[in-house]
Amino acid sequence: MFSPEGPTLRELAVQALSSVERGYDLLAPKFDHTPYRTPDRVLDAVARALEPMGPFAAGLDLCCGTGAGAGVLARVCRESVTGADFSAGMLRVARERTPPRGPAVSWVRADARALPFGPAFDLVVSFGAFGHFLPRELPGLFGQVRSVLRPGGCFAFPVAAPPRPGSAAYWTLLGFDTAMRVRNALWRPPFVMYYRTFRLGDVGRELARAGFRADLHALPEFGCRPDGSPRVRLVVARASLRPPRQPAAGRVNS
Template identity: 80%
Template sequence: MFSPEGPSLRELAVQALSSVERGYDLLAPKFDATPFRTPETVLDATASALHRMGPFGTGLDLCCGTGAGIGVLRRVCRERVTGADFSAGMLAVARRRVRGAGPPVDLVRADARALPFGPAFDLVVSFGAFGHFLPSERPQLFAQVRSVLRPGGRFVFPVAAPARPGSAAYWMLLGFDAVMRVRNAVWRPPFVMYYRTMPFSALGRELSGAGFRVRLQPLPEFGRRADGSPRVRLVVATRPQDR
């Protein structure tokens, strides 16, 4: 799973027994060499879809990590891009990565559940972060995202189709979540990272409850499953215009 540049088994064990924040501080220098980083194929497909929706003025990468999503925003935003994450280590790596042409970038250490912004953004994206929030925390998280969007602004993120019951991916994700639940039952501080806590049905309901209009857009680059359903969708949640 890991390249030679990635973390060792010992390093992963230390990170897994830390808090989420401390674990990512430790993992940050080698994070981009792990399978946890969002693949370029997903980033490119999302950027292509956003190009068709845009252009946008200002953008926020929520839980930006080492800055993979910031690169997407710099392709589709004209004015300014912001990355927010609560790991100082991940932000330090992101600062080193931000270079080249594009709008200026601000990197802010912040908790996604208490964002230090007003309604300043036309677009918010997030990649691979929602497993770090318990189901009970998502309504607050989505309300925070809505609060930092301008009227008409969009909250956009990719979601893969759920693994089919009985498939290898299904059992792998189920096993991972089970291990994390046992770990959090016997060890403190907790490390919240689950893969199977955000079904489509709950996602649409919670975003609508936070005041968004929600639609799902297939990402054609990933094709369709045997039953015709998209392998990957883009969630597009829009803050309605004020009346």
């Protein structure tokens, strides 16, 4: 399926009926031959947007998968790059593909909701992973990111504009999320992967509560929608120099 090197329909079915961790362990050897891997043009666009903001010293790729995002960090970090993921299978593939040159690279098995690091990073990036977290988990997730960043550090991730209601993409994502909800209602363990739960307004509020000031940067490589708004933006959230206050109002600048 997808390509001759990609997973078969049977392999995808076995993955979908597994836990998230076990599913990605099974998918790891063929993951880069599926549409789930972040496209290179997205990675390149993010790297270009981050380069003027750096250089950074140490970077973390959160939920790194097979390590595609580590290449972005290698372009903007001088000293070290760390990839963290809770799938041993994905990390195994990432280790095999570690580039021989550039900053030192390490791979750590860890749950993003309980990161085993102190404030050791100047930049945290993440690509395509937020659908694995329920909305109620965002405060804890963003709090973990804040805890591993040095004061003034940066948390960056791309966000695509939601598809227009009634479009083919809209119905495709709605259908996928509905199927996943039915699957999780009928089958255990659950497989959390939803495309429509990571809403920018909610994200802005939770970032502010976690101690970030977030701004949006258009990625011009992807053009604009008919209304003139960018198709893809980069969220750049800066960690405040002081601990976050509770409660706090959130905002994301456009």
